[in-house]
Amino acid sequence: MPRVALFVTCLADAIRPSVGFAALKLLQDAGCKVEVPMQQTCCGQPAFNSGDTKDAGTLARRFIELFEPYDYVVGPSGSCVGMTRAHYPEALADDPAWAERARRLGERTFELMSFLVDVMHYKPTGVRFPATATYHDSCSGLRELGVFEQPRALLGAVGGLEMKPLEGNDVCCGFGGTFCVKYPAISNAVVSEKAAAVQRSGAQVLLGGDLGCLINMAGKLHRNGSPVRVYHAAEVLAGMADAPSISEK
Amino acid sequence: MHTSVLSFRARADVALTDPTLKLAIDRTTGTAERKRAAAVAAFPQFDAARDRGKRIKDHVIEHFDHYLLEFERNAIASGAQVHWASTADEASRIVVDLCRKANAKRVTRVKSMLGEAIGLPHALDAAGIERVETDLAEHIVQLGGDRPSHIVWPSMHRTREQVSEMFKQSHRVPHREETIEAMVDSARRELRDKFLSADVSISGANFLLADTGATCTVTNEGNAELTTSPPRMHIVTAGIEKLVPSLPHAFALLRLLVRSATGADVTQYTTFHCGPKKPGDLDGPEEFHIVLVDNGRTKMLAEAGLREMLRCIRCGACMNHCVVFRQMGGHAYGGTYPGPMGAVLTPVFDGLEKTRDLPHACTLNGKCQEVCPVDIPLPTLLRGWRDRSWREGLEPAAMRFGMGIFTFVASRPRIYRLGASMAVRMLGLFGRSGWIRSMPGLGAWTAHRDFPAPEGRTFMARYASGEGQRK
Numbered sequence A: 001m002p003r004v005a006l007f008v009t010c011l012a013d014a015i016r017p018s019v020g021f022a023a024l025k026l027l028q029d030a031g032c033k034v035e036v037p038m039q040q041t042c043c044g045q046p047a048f049n050s051g052d053t054k055d056a057g058t059l060a061r062r063f064i065e066l067f068e069p070y071d072y073v074v075g076p077s078g079s080c081v082g083m084t085r086a087h088y089p090e091a092l093a094d095d096p097a098w099a100e101r102a103r104r105l106g107e108r109t110f111e112l113m114s115f116l117v118d119v120m121h122y123k124p125t126g127v128r129f130p131a132t133a134t135y136h137d138s139c140s141g142l143r144e145l146g147v148f149e150q151p152r153a154l155l156g157a158v159g160g161l162e163m164k165p166l167e168g169n170d171v172c173c174g175f176g177g178t179f180c181v182k183y184p185a186i187s188n189a190v191v192s193e194k195a196a197a198v199q200r201s202g203a204q205v206l207l208g209g210d211l212g213c214l215i216n217m218a219g220k221l222h223r224n225g226s227p228v229r230v231y232h233a234a235e236v237l238a239g240m241a242d243a244p245s246i247s248e249k
Numbered sequence B: 001m002h003t004s005v006l007s008f009r010a011r012a013d014v015a016l017t018d019p020t021l022k023l024a025i026d027r028t029t030g031t032a033e034r035k036r037a038a039a040v041a042a043f044p045q046f047d048a049a050r051d052r053g054k055r056i057k058d059h060v061i062e063h064f065d066h067y068l069l070e071f072e073r074n075a076i077a078s079g080a081q082v083h084w085a086s087t088a089d090e091a092s093r094i095v096v097d098l099c100r101k102a103n104a105k106r107v108t109r110v111k112s113m114l115g116e117a118i119g120l121p122h123a124l125d126a127a128g129i130e131r132v133e134t135d136l137a138e139h140i141v142q143l144g145g146d147r148p149s150h151i152v153w154p155s156m157h158r159t160r161e162q163v164s165e166m167f168k169q170s171h172r173v174p175h176r177e178e179t180i181e182a183m184v185d186s187a188r189r190e191l192r193d194k195f196l197s198a199d200v201s202i203s204g205a206n207f208l209l210a211d212t213g214a215t216c217t218v219t220n221e222g223n224a225e226l227t228t229s230p231p232r233m234h235i236v237t238a239g240i241e242k243l244v245p246s247l248p249h250a251f252a253l254l255r256l257l258v259r260s261a262t263g264a265d266v267t268q269y270t271t272f273h274c275g276p277k278k279p280g281d282l283d284g285p286e287e288f289h290i291v292l293v294d295n296g297r298t299k300m301l302a303e304a305g306l307r308e309m310l311r312c313i314r315c316g317a318c319m320n321h322c323v324v325f326r327q328m329g330g331h332a333y334g335g336t337y338p339g340p341m342g343a344v345l346t347p348v349f350d351g352l353e354k355t356r357d358l359p360h361a362c363t364l365n366g367k368c369q370e371v372c373p374v375d376i377p378l379p380t381l382l383r384g385w386r387d388r389s390w391r392e393g394l395e396p397a398a399m400r401f402g403m404g405i406f407t408f409v410a411s412r413p414r415i416y417r418l419g420a421s422m423a424v425r426m427l428g429l430f431g432r433s434g435w436i437r438s439m440p441g442l443g444a445w446t447a448h449r450d451f452p453a454p455e456g457r458t459f460m461a462r463y464a465s466g467e468g469q470r471k
């Protein structure tokens, strides 16, 4: 039984813990021994993307030390995992020994859905979610980690769930971490188009694999008065989507 | 070159509230995106071709001095005169001086972004030389008295309805029917005799062929031939990164360029120039000048983070696929080059201090790199500028302070946990209905969208009290 550390991510920890619990349950169901390192905080992505490479490096070293003892590190976010896998070696480029440790750990660090499919060969059984849904491919997961087929394969095993195509499914939603507050007007123009595409898809539910993007899209849909419900795909896969969605309370 | 008095943010805000502009952008970039996708899909070895293109460019960048000297030697042997310009000002001064020497009253110009970057249109106007833009889109830009907003379609910020109006106001014999053909005919009538009566022609180059000293220019209108043949003097201005070893390399890159830019298989016209008119030639210029422009390029060569940008073949795919560009168009960027590639290049030309907004105006979504035909890691280069800006102390003090505090807290789990719980409680208070419609400090978000109230306690708190744990 592989010993897996759950990398909860800041947003799931604070805003939507059910995503963390869904990830926990899925990993357990897939046959992992899951632990949650209690010392974990933030991966340092906001600092890195702001140009503050030094502080990002500080947080990267912390993360590496904390997560190194496990067989695998798994997180329910393409963007946070992309930071640790793709960008830690860059953030630590000045320090070859640490950069090497980052690379090594990166090889054992996975986005949740790609881990379930590619490593654990997991398929959900007995999960039902009768709804029509559409899927937004968040950019980091898609382009930095190649997450595309895995969520579709997993969702294909959910009873009653009918998937509808989303026009521009691979186009950025305008979130971009701190971008959305640095350039709110541009971000809003982008997410408005995304919300319109979601509404045109005719789906009742919007799914994705990255909480930042989902909160951005849910926030716009809600402001528009749209009835579309928004969940992290892990919540549906874990059979935990009977709770209120991100876009309704 | 063109940074206007308004800040980037102000220019963006103006652009974002212009529905006609948005319509124009959507039409052009939407078509470009569809056509590029089809062209790439129909080209079975696109990835291999892309890799080859990248390697050709990298090879030349590695051996710049060798190919530059080879090009110069062969160009001189073909009868061309070669000039070297290290700055934008020097480049445009050389061109204006050559025009003056030729006693030029009227010059015709073939679209060239390098010409824009060195401020040539302005320099010619200031020297009192009549400048005729022969590219249809540049003609529209000139009539409108504005600047190109895209590197492939300089007038993409204008709808055809607006263009029709402009032609009716300024052409001597304007079109009567509202068709594209009639409008093109109107421009042709307006420009044709000017083509023939110009004293000097000025063009750019897409490729400089080292082994022959020839230059290569691609157009879709054939204006390069017509512009450069009749006048007495032809001046080519080109950035030194346009070098390729020989013709097959130019074609390898051309295949990538055209598919990525317009989705066509080949440009309508691919024009080569090699030296002036020779004895027995029916036409051609008596004098042929090539101005090789550095303007920041050797600086980019020396800097690890920018070297890869020298691969750029100016296809425009990165901006056509950029969510930010597609909301506000090219003018908001304030430089000669817009979009992702412009946000990397403009700080090279205009200095980071004045342009540090540009590398931040990006969500780092990676689409630009995915479509770039020479695989330039644009997000990495943009982040590289952010890093530099941070190190040079150009980022706002509040940001630096905030990030310092955040890192301090995130390095201390107990304080972090406490902070997270407090933040969650605070958000909960403002979001009792389940949603936060406005809250102090959250204005940039809630101006446009709602923020979901947290579910309750944090994951870590709930997990610590035993939830979710299995034996």
Ligand code: SF4
Pocket (backbone or CB within 6 Å): B260, B311, B312, B313, B314, B315, B316, B317, B318, B319, B341, B368, B371, B372, B373, B374, B375, B376
């Ligand atoms: S950066 Fe790449 S995609 Fe953008 S213009 Fe240059 S070659 Fe084309």
